[in-house]
Amino acid sequence: MQDSFARPITYLRVSVTDRCDFRCFYCMPESMEFLPRADLLNLEELDQVCSTFVERGVTKIRLTGGEPLVRRGIIDFIKGFSRHLESGALDELTLTTNASQLSKYADDLKALGVERINVSLDTLDAAKFAEITRLGRLEQVLEGLAAADKAGLKVKINTVALKGFNDTELSTLVKWCGERGYDLTLIETMPLGDIGGDRTEHYLALDDVRAQLESDWTLTPSTYSTGGPSRYLDVKETGQRLGLITPLSEHFCDTCNRMRLTCTGTLYMCLGQDSSVNLRDALRGDPTLDQLNAAIDQALTLKPKGHEFVIAPGQGAPALKRHMSVTGG
Numbered sequence: 628m629q630d631s632f633a634r635p636i637t638y639l640r641v642s643v644t645d646r647c648d649f650r651c652f653y654c655m656p657e658s659m660e661f662l663p664r665a666d667l668l669n670l671e672e673l674d675q676v677c678s679t680f681v682e683r684g685v686t687k688i689r690l691t692g693g694e695p696l697v698r699r700g701i702i703d704f705i706k707g708f709s710r711h712l713e714s715g716a717l718d719e720l721t722l723t724t725n726a727s728q729l730s731k732y733a734d735d736l737k738a739l740g741v742e743r744i745n746v747s748l749d750t751l752d753a754a755k756f757a758e759i760t761r762l763g764r765l766e767q768v769l770e771g772l773a774a775a776d777k778a779g780l781k782v783k784i785n786t787v788a789l790k791g792f793n794d795t796e797l798s799t800l801v802k803w804c805g806e807r808g809y810d811l812t813l814i815e816t817m818p819l820g821d822i823g824g825d826r827t828e829h830y831l832a833l834d835d836v837r838a839q840l841e842s843d844w845t846l847t848p849s850t851y852s853t854g855g856p857s858r859y860l861d862v863k864e865t866g867q868r869l870g871l872i873t874p875l876s877e878h879f880c881d882t883c884n885r886m887r888l889t890c891t892g893t894l895y896m897c898l899g900q901d902s903s904v905n906l907r908d909a910l911r912g913d914p915t916l917d918q919l920n921a922a923i924d925q926a927l928t929l930k931p932k933g934h935e936f937v938i939a940p941g942q943g944a945p946a947l948k949r950h951m952s953v954t955g956g
Contacts, residue, residue, distance in 0.1 A: 628684050628923075630896075630930040638687045638885035639680045643673065644698040645890055648727055650761040651749070653787055653816050653829065657761055667890045668907055670704045676888065676906055679919055681711050686718040689745075693890075696728035705739050712740040723747065723785070727763065729771030733778040743781035745812075746772065750793045751803060759792070776807070783810045783870075788836050789829040797836060798843045805865025812857050812870030833871045840869070856883075880932060894922070896930035904929065 628636040646661050647654075668676065677688060695701060711717035722736075723745040736744070748768060750756050756765040775782055784804050788797065797813065804811040816830050837860075840846065845863035852859070857870030880897075887895045892907025904926040909918040 630927050639685045640689045640887045642691050642889045643695045644693040647693040649725055649763045668892045670700050681716050688720050690722040694725050695722050702735050709740045726768040726771035730774045733774040737778040745783050745785050747785045749786050785812050787814045788831040790831045805867045810868040814872040833873050894926050896926055900931050902929050
């Protein structure tokens with residue numbers, strides 16, 4: 628598959644649920660209203676849509692949420708869908724998680740062909756962790772990470788850089804990840820959804836963060852790439868990598884190879900734009916899958932050249948109304 632700008636589409640991010648057992652303050656309001664369960668694709672429909680993308684050339688699928696491991700039956704879904712790994716049609720099936728459920732599911736994930744996971748973790752301070760997640764416990768996440776290590780899952784930590792909150796901890800996180808063999812990716816906060824506050828209060832440009840980290844670490848550009856938006860640096864002292872995702876200060880749209888499927892079957896061609904295609908109706912309206920494939924064809928023509936994220940003093944309102952948990956984190 629290629630879009631109208633000749634970019635190959637090989638990566639599908641799939642939000643299997645908008646629900647989460649945390650309420651991180653940069654992601655959603657504390658009183659978040661989640662979608663009715665009846666609005667969601669059932670697991671069989673989810674398999675059919677994702678399988679169609681694999682048949683059309685997608686080689687990497689990432690399960691996201693919300694928190695993907697709180698979706699009822701998700702392990703059974705992965706068990707069935709892993710047939711595409713066994714056949715060689717799919718190169719990688721992975722997921723992004725807050726690690727709250729990893730103590731239960733790490734062994735199952737590894738046994739079903741998941742080799743690596745991304746774990747969202749913004750602070751190693753228990754009090755700050757409780758503040759940022761509102762409902763989470765740092766101890767639970769650390770237990771989940773220990774279970775992932777024991778199961779043999781490769782872990783990458785994702786951290787949203789937040790001015791005035793965790794900016795003084797980022798060097799400590801580089802050290803902590805290095806000691807555990809984890810790569811670390813830092814992410815600029817993104818203007819998605821009403822969170823009941825102004826994101827400019829916490830926005831940090833990662834070029835400034837990099838300059839700060841270079842006083843503690845030797846950082847050199849890496850040739851490593853996962854096909855995602857991260858620019859990677861090698862950390863000489865730890866032997867691990869540091870990724871930087873900069874949707875606001877430095878766009879990465881020219882190499883975008885992905886689309887995003889929500890749990891309701893809505894396909895977004897860009898995280899930073901609202902244009903979308905309804906795959907659920909196409910799937911339910913035609914058992915031959917002709918309508919589904921036609922809708923995917925339409926999506927390829929609609930994928931924009933770039934997103935429209937802006938964040939600046941006085942412009943802290945969300946660029947888009949939908950929350951990150953709806954689109955897939």
